[in-house]
Amino acid sequence: MFMDKAYKIAIIGLGYVGLPLAIEFAKKYKVLGFDIDQPRIEELCVGEDRTREADLVELQKLLNSKNESSGLKFSSLTSDLESCNIFIITVPTPINRFKAPDLSPLLKASEMIGKVLKKGDIVIYESTVYPGCTEEDCVPVLERHSGLKFNTDFFCGYSPERINPGDRVNTLTKIKKVTSGSTEAVAEEVDHLYAQIITAGTHKAPSIKVAEASKAIENAQRDVNISFVNELALIFDRIGIDTTDVIEAAGTKWNFLKYKPGLVGGHCIGVDPYYLAHKSESLGYHPQVILSGRRVNDNMGMFVANKVVKLMIAKGYPVKGEKVLILGFAFKENCPDIRNTRVIDIYEELHQFGMEVTVFDPWADPVLVRKEYGFELDNVLIDKNYKAIIVAVSHQEFLTLDYKKYKESGAIIFDTKSFIERKYTDARL
Numbered sequence: 001m002f003m004d005k006a007y008k009i010a011i012i013g014l015g016y017v018g019l020p021l022a023i024e025f026a027k028k029y030k031v032l033g034f035d036i037d038q039p040r041i042e043e044l045c046v047g048e049d050r051t052r053e054a055d056l057v058e059l060q061k062l063l064n065s066k067n068e069s070s071g072l073k074f075s076s077l078t079s080d081l082e083s084c085n086i087f088i089i090t091v092p093t094p095i096n097r098f099k100a101p102d103l104s105p106l107l108k109a110s111e112m113i114g115k116v117l118k119k120g121d122i123v124i125y126e127s128t129v130y131p132g133c134t135e136e137d138c139v140p141v142l143e144r145h146s147g148l149k150f151n152t153d154f155f156c157g158y159s160p161e162r163i164n165p166g167d168r169v170n171t172l173t174k175i176k177k178v179t180s181g182s183t184e185a186v187a188e189e190v191d192h193l194y195a196q197i198i199t200a201g202t203h204k205a206p207s208i209k210v211a212e213a214s215k216a217i218e219n220a221q222r223d224v225n226i227s228f229v230n231e232l233a234l235i236f237d238r239i240g241i242d243t244t245d246v247i248e249a250a251g252t253k254w255n256f257l258k259y260k261p262g263l264v265g266g267h268c269i270g271v272d273p274y275y276l277a278h279k280s281e282s283l284g285y286h287p288q289v290i291l292s293g294r295r296v297n298d299n300m301g302m303f304v305a306n307k308v309v310k311l312m313i314a315k316g317y318p319v320k321g322e323k324v325l326i327l328g329f330a331f332k333e334n335c336p337d338i339r340n341t342r343v344i345d346i347y348e349e350l351h352q353f354g355m356e357v358t359v360f361d362p363w364a365d366p367v368l369v370r371k372e373y374g375f376e377l378d379n380v381l382i383d384k385n386y387k388a389i390i391v392a393v394s395h396q397e398f399l400t401l402d403y404k405k406y407k408e409s410g411a412i413i414f415d416t417k418s419f420i421e422r423k424y425t426d427a428r429l
């Protein structure tokens with residue numbers, strides 16, 4: 001029966017996840033892209049995108065579409081939501097300063113949707129949460145503000161997002177999508193809906209909780225695996241051998257998993273395990289492996305900074321007052337996203353040693369960096385007499401820098417990504 005339904009889809013939250021989703025659905029259905037951030041709506045309405053995830057030609061085409069049954073509009077007016085019958089929520093799910101889930105954006109979005117919800121509507125959550133969050137935390141808000149009854153009047157789905165910003169190969173439609181629904185029939189309907197845009201196919205999970213848990217463990221697994229090699233990096237530094245060399249040797253065995261050490265930032269891998277841990281703790285189990293992995297990963301920035309200082313002292317540099325250059329501030333390569341970047345840990349540690357720290361990132365927005373982190377980021381590389389250079393992010397632009405020149409002028413070079421030519425580095429993770 002749902003095959004014939006005329007969907008009007010609202011995507012709530014047009015960031016890294018919401019915008020690509022709105023674009024894909026708009027090729028097949030009428031889509032309203034909604035965000036509370038007015039400047040974001042204004043930029044999207046003129047076909048611009050600060051996340052650099054959207055194909056701007058495609059975006060413009062959808063904005064101009066005169067098609068009766070598809071096309072894209074953007075708005076920050078809640079009244080525009082009233083005509084929609086599918087609501088897909090892609091708002092942030094951060095942690096607070098105590099590393100506990102901060103559900104406020106999710107609950108505010110649920111409250112807003114509750115006020116426009118009608119009989120027969122479906123609310124699908126895509127934001128990463130802990131198992132149980134949709135039905136135990138969001139549904140009561142939807143019921144309260146709509147006066148409607150869950151699974152009688154309205155329904156829910158959960159379909160976790162797996163995109164990888166900056167990755168031009170594994171894009172939204174090419175990644176298999178997990179789907180779920182609050183009843184058998186709704187699960188079918190949600191699955192069918194996503195199958196219209198996801199060419200890689202869908203996987204219908206048996207329940208919303210299973211779908212929520214599947215996303216949480218994808219990121220927690222990656223976090224734990226990286227924490228293992230990060231711990232190895234701490235051990236091998238003391239032994240005096242190169243971690244990448246060891247991993248390369250061990251990786252010749254068929255079942256060795258070749259994870260690389262590094263900073264674990266961003267709002268997914270470094271955050272989602274805390275969601276899972278929170279749920280676990282609420283049920284009386286204090287996770288050991290998940291949280292110890294988090295502790296190791298959260299301390300890598302400090303390790304890098306301290307190692308650089310030791311190398312400088314070994315060279316007879318006074319440290320205090322010396323100029324140091326950090327290459328990259330975004331939480332990952334070839335992407336402007338600075339949320340929860342752990343490069344800040346290196347910056348702050350070096351700053352505490354009294355060094356003059358320059359951070360160069362051609363991708364990140366200096367205005368946002370000033371607002372979020374309170375220092376001036378350089379978008380242009382200025383040559384100074386740097387005594388240390390830290391490759392913190394493997395942006396493609398950093399491959400072609402003249403490391404030979406820096407080395408010849410006495411700079412210590414630390415490569416946290418094992419990314420640049422090894423002969424120029426003094427140490428790497």
Ligand SMILES: NC(=O)c1ccc[n+]([C@@H]2O[C@H](COP(=O)([O-])OP(=O)(O)OC[C@H]3O[C@@H](n4cnc5c(N)ncnc54)[C@H](O)[C@@H]3O)[C@@H](O)[C@H]2O)c1
Nearest residue numbers: 013014015016017035036037091092093105109127128161
């Ligand atoms: N970015 C990723 O790589 C990625 C990948 C998979 C899953 N996720 C998850 O998807 C969710 C969204 O992440 P993102 O990276 O797109 O976040 P984002 O910060 O890029 O975008 C979120 C958008 O939601 C808007 N917003 C906040 N509160 C709102 C509200 N009440 N109503 C309407 N709009 C609101 C913000 O203004 C912002 O534009 C998070 O749960 C995240 O963990 C992100």
